[in-house]
Amino acid sequence: MAKALDDFVRVGSPAEIELLLESMIQPGGASLLLDKPESTPLPVVLMEQVPAESLIVDITAVREIGGELKRGVGFRLLGQAHGKIVRTPLLKVVDSETVAGRVVCHCEYPLYLEEMQRREAFRARLRLGMEVGAILRGDGEGEATVQGDLKDLSQQGCQLELPASAASLLSATPMIEIELCFPNGTRFAIKARACHTVADSDRQTIRVGFRFEDCKADQERKLWFFVREIERESSRHAEEADVGRLPSMLFQSQAAASAPVGRRNLLSYPTPMARRLARVAGYLDGQLLELQQGGRIDAVQLSRHADMLLMLADEDMESLLFATRCLSREPLLVRHGLSVAAHILALADGTKIQRDVRKALAASAMVHDLGKGMIPGHLLSATSLDEGGYAQLKMHVALLGKAMDGCQWLSAGVVKAVVGGINERLDGSGYPAGHDGDHLQELSRMSAVVDVVDAMRRDRPDRPAWRIDAVYRHLLSSPGQFDPRWVKRYIQHFGLRPIGSLVRFGNGDMAWIQRLDQQGKPFQVQLTEAIEPPGEALGEVLRGNVVARLGEPVEEIPVST
Structure with a gap:
């Protein structure tokens, strides 16, 4: 707010003050900003x-x-009128009372008000966990529609994340209609033009900034209400959220609401478990x-999504393991993290560890590589790294560790073992600390094996994906780096034809292995004709004596998923 001081114009006319305040007497029409450092606008109602x-x-x-307020802390009231931001000078509470459960304050009347033209200063950003879908329609009958996600909103415009395919609609139709779809079923449509676009090739998305056009007075009022409610809900999602703050009605999902709208809701997955894991x-x-x-x-x-992953694992571990191979549209760091988490949970399943430790394992494994998103991208795409580049790459562990400081519910020991130890090696050749076997916990040893198996089964800039038998040979021949006990446990648990392997059988058919029997032989497979990650084009599912119908497995066909 400090930078915007020069943009305010003082209004001193009593009649104008009365009119401007009257426009703030409506739901969502006012907020309160305490006169203290780091204060943020709070939702209040100007009653009279x-x-x-x-x-x-x-x-x-x-x-x-x-x-x-009773102790005399000053505050400003903020509001909106005629497309302008309005604020009072510093005011104080004169008296307060509780009436029918409502807390009502009697405050000083402002001697003047201030107006600000720069509405974009009040851009409300959606935090993680806040989902507002958007439907884009061309300006004409029969035009194609695109679904996306709202990322921020102001009275002048918004930013949406859309599938990359939306670029064709935007280029063909200068003026479009955007319909915002809130979780409680509220919908709001407005005309807009695209102003700027940023593409993300890895995620196959585009971020598009839109400017609203032909905005009517009632639309302005609704937009202001939406902006205030998003800010209000965003404050509840902050790291130090006030649990006593009432949730915004816009973000309270309704059981009877129509199907959710958003970029991800149009994606298809080959199995029900994959659709759930996609959340x-x-x-x-x-x-x-x-x-x-x-x-x-x-x-x-x-915490919420670690619980979700645990629930999926407890419900059907084999389905979950196959589902981790069905997320080819996701960024590599996301796919890798989920696969490592699922395989660690499966491998640790027989150790009878407590649920809170399993949850910490799942959470730590899910995010263990996300720190690589915080280092220069060219380091991840390079076929080789010099000493300086490798030193930069290793920083991803420390960067993630710092970003996890607020996760107080997580066991520090598990985070240290998984996030901090997954890249260490028994001979001290790993990173970030170069610890040797004398300083590595069991969880670190297990995690390192799971991590390298998953990494080697995926394409890398310097090599294609390896077959599982080649991965096993590499691990068994490297006892100085990987704990032989955990290597053998991994092989015994997942077998020579692990779930999620694409295998060619004796009769020439190819199929994805989805379940194994007690002897580690294929019990459920799904036929395919394509050497590519599992998708919609999968064929018939076979259960039972698969070998009798297809013949013995002949070879694994490496597919980077």
């Missing part, structure tokens, strides 16, 4: 004005500030973007 005498403000939604992938994708923009790991969202 007694010109030249007092204002009556309902602070029930933020009743926790009542004590500060966790969506969180990790958003978290990766937050880190790339200087944010931190969201402790609440990480």
